[in-house]
Amino acid sequence: xxxxxxxxxxxxxxxxxxxxxxxxxxxxxxxxxxxxxxxxxxxxxxxxxxxxxxxxxxxxxxxxxxxxxxxxxxxxxxxxxxxxxxxxxxxxxxxxxxxxxxxxxxxxxxxxxxxxxxxxxxxxxxxxxxxxxxxxxxxxxxxxxxxxxxxxxxxxxxxxxxxxxxxxxxxxxxxxxxxxxxxxxxxxxxxxxxxxxxxxxxxxxxxxxxxxxxxxxxxxxxxxxxxxxxxxxxxxxxxxxxxxxxxxxxxxxxxxxxxxxxxxxxxxxxxxxxxxxxxxxxxxxxxxxxxxxxxxxxxxxxxxxxxxxxxxxxxxxxxxxxxxxxxx
Amino acid sequence: xxxxxxxxxxxxxxxxxxxxxxxxxxxxxxxxxxxxxxxxxxxxxxxxxxxxxxxxxxxxxxxxxxxxxxxxxxxxxxxxxxxxxxxxxxxxxxxxxxxxxxxxxxxxxxxxxxxxxxxxxxxxxxxxxxxxxxxxxxxxxxxxxxxxxxxxxxxxxxxx
Ligand SMILES: Cc1cc2nc3c(=O)[nH]c(=O)nc-3n(C[C@H](O)[C@H](O)[C@H](O)COP(=O)(O)OP(=O)(O)OC[C@H]3O[C@@H](n4cnc5c(N)ncnc54)[C@H](O)[C@@H]3O)c2cc1C
Ligand code: FES
Ligand code: FES
Numbered sequence: 278x279x280x281x282x283x284x285x286x287x288x289x290x291x292x293x294x295x296x297x298x299x300x301x302x303x304x305x306x307x308x309x310x311x312x313x314x315x316x317x318x319x320x321x322x323x324x325x326x327x328x329x330x331x332x333x334x335x336x337x338x339x340x341x342x343x344x345x346x347x348x349x350x351x352x353x354x355x356x357x358x359x360x361x362x363x364x365x366x367x368x369x370x371x372x373x374x375x376x377x378x379x380x381x382x383x384x385x386x387x388x389x390x391x392x393x394x395x396x397x398x399x400x401x402x403x404x405x406x407x408x409x410x411x412x413x414x415x416x417x418x419x420x421x422x423x424x425x426x427x428x429x430x431x432x433x434x435x436x437x438x439x440x441x442x443x444x445x446x447x448x449x450x451x452x453x454x455x456x457x458x459x460x461x462x463x464x465x466x467x468x469x470x471x472x473x474x475x476x477x478x479x480x481x482x483x484x485x486x487x488x489x490x491x492x493x494x495x496x497x498x499x500x501x502x503x504x505x506x507x508x509x510x511x512x513x514x515x516x517x518x519x520x521x522x523x524x525x526x527x528x529x530x531x532x533x534x535x536x537x538x539x540x541x542x543x544x545x546x547x548x549x550x551x552x553x554x555x556x557x558x559x560x561x562x563x564x565x566x567x568x569x570x571x572x573x574x575x576x577x578x579x580x581x582x583x584x585x586x587x588x589x590x591x592x593x594x595x596x597x598x599x600x601x602x603x604x605x
Numbered sequence: 606x607x608x609x610x611x612x613x614x615x616x617x618x619x620x621x622x623x624x625x626x627x628x629x630x631x632x633x634x635x636x637x638x639x640x641x642x643x644x645x646x647x648x649x650x651x652x653x654x655x656x657x658x659x660x661x662x663x664x665x666x667x668x669x670x671x672x673x674x675x676x677x678x679x680x681x682x683x684x685x686x687x688x689x690x691x692x693x694x695x696x697x698x699x700x701x702x703x704x705x706x707x708x709x710x711x712x713x714x715x716x717x718x719x720x721x722x723x724x725x726x727x728x729x730x731x732x733x734x735x736x737x738x739x740x741x742x743x744x745x746x747x748x749x750x751x752x753x754x755x756x757x758x759x760x761x762x763x764x765x
Contacts, residue, residue, distance in 0.1 A: 383653060
């Protein structure tokens with residue numbers, strides 16, 4: 278499979294990257310590890326005029342502790358770097374777990390954090406070769422006016438299947454977006470529109486510079502559970518990330534976040550209706566949270582397994598994630 | 606389209622060439638350097654047949670732009686044997702019958718070599734995890750895992 282033609286730039290630092298983005302805007306795409314972007318380009322889903330490779334932008338690489346105790350993870354940090362980082366393994370084990378669940382080791386060696394977070398939504402009827410797609414009407418995501426997955430669907434239902442975003446949102450991470458003339462940091466959940474067609478809310482000339490994790494807390498426990506058919510290479514069919522801050526004696530949940538992936542067009546921060554605010558930890562409590570996840574999961578028939586099964590598995594995996602997080 | 610001059614260090618040899626930016630490392634290896642040991646399976650990152658080592662790390666050459674690896678050291682399957690003498694990992698794959706049709710073998714062997722370069726005595730689980738991104742449609746993996754364990758032993762006790 279061939280890549281379409283494009284103009285190529287390989288800036289060496291952030292300012293020149295932002296300069297290039299300002300110059301080329303809409304027609305430019307950023308290339309991290311290429312494991313999402315180049316696949317879509319090969320399948321003819323995208324024909325950018327300009328590709329800006331981030332590979333040589335060293336200041337985007339690396340994991341740094343900051344003065345205020347937060348941790349900055351550069352956008353070009355690879356999934357493998359997360360797995361090999363002792364800070365991540367010791368202080369944010371939930372993130373190491375989610376990273377380990379991304380695709381498979383050789384792709385973890387290529388894929389970056391920035392690329393993982395901004396990856397496109399996916400659909401069984403969209404992420405296919407051009408020849409395959411010709412057998413169906415052009416769908417919303419491809420610029421048409423039908424949804425091939427949901428009969429009569431009025432918009433695009435493509436699914437967000439990233440593994441890192443749910444855990445990073447559960448960890449209350451912030452994302453740093455920069456463009457020529459300024460930077461902003463927003464809660465990671467606000468990066469996502471929840472819309473299949475355009476899942477990421479950022480200006481075309483904006484660069485994701487990195488993410489900021491709050492200081493580690495010894496009373497916080499996290500867990501990621503992922504459903505997939507093969508235990509390697511496969512995207513999640515459902516993913517559940519949970520972080521709980523517990524009381525010293527571990528009998529109460531002081532605060533927490535429960536986030537789902539692959540059951541909607543963006544990561545889903547479950548509305549727990551206050552269930553995680555100063556609550557007593559119990560089996561009933563776990564069951565109520567599992568029900569909240571079940572309600573929040575809105576899978577559609579656009580991946581390999583049926584939606585009803587995935588919806589039920591959101592409940593099962595939530596229970597499992599909570600039980601395991603509490604046991605650690 | 607404009608071509609960009611690059612130098613690739615493939616199996617220790619420098620190659621200077623001018624490539625269009627949309628050419629993958631896989632295409633350059635096969636079409637320009639005529640190193641046919643690196644295979645194209647799926648072309649979209651899902652199989653591992655195209656695995657090469659970039660600075661010693663297994664990567665998908667079908668999803669790597671050749672212009673992006675300018676100056677980096679690339680190892681392909683052709684770079685393992687020394688003259689007529691197979692690399693211990695290759696030897697082990699032959700001895701343990703870990704090759705059937707052979708389509709996955711270059712990728713499997715390079716992935717295994719990278720593992721053993723990092724870890725002298727990998728556990729069974731570490732072996733499984735290392736090759737979990739490489740698909741083999743023939744062997745059922747047991748023989749490949751066995752070959753990698755055998756190669757680890759060979760490398761630990763050099764015979765010659
Ligand atoms: C076989 C296979 C299996 C996979 N399985 C999984 C899986 O299980 N879970 C999972 O989460 N992912 C999976 N992936 C997707 C992908 O490998 C990872 O998400 C990876 O982390 C993407 O990172 P990348 O650097 O390769 O992204 P790229 O392909 O380089 O980029 C992805 C998108 O992000 C944009 N982008 C990249 N960097 C930046 C930046 N700094 N600022 C702004 N925009 C940016 C690009 O323009 C592009 O639109 C799989 C891919 C393959 C081929
Ligand atoms: S050809 Fe590269 S992964 Fe299949
Ligand atoms: S030997 Fe045939 S694919 Fe592995």
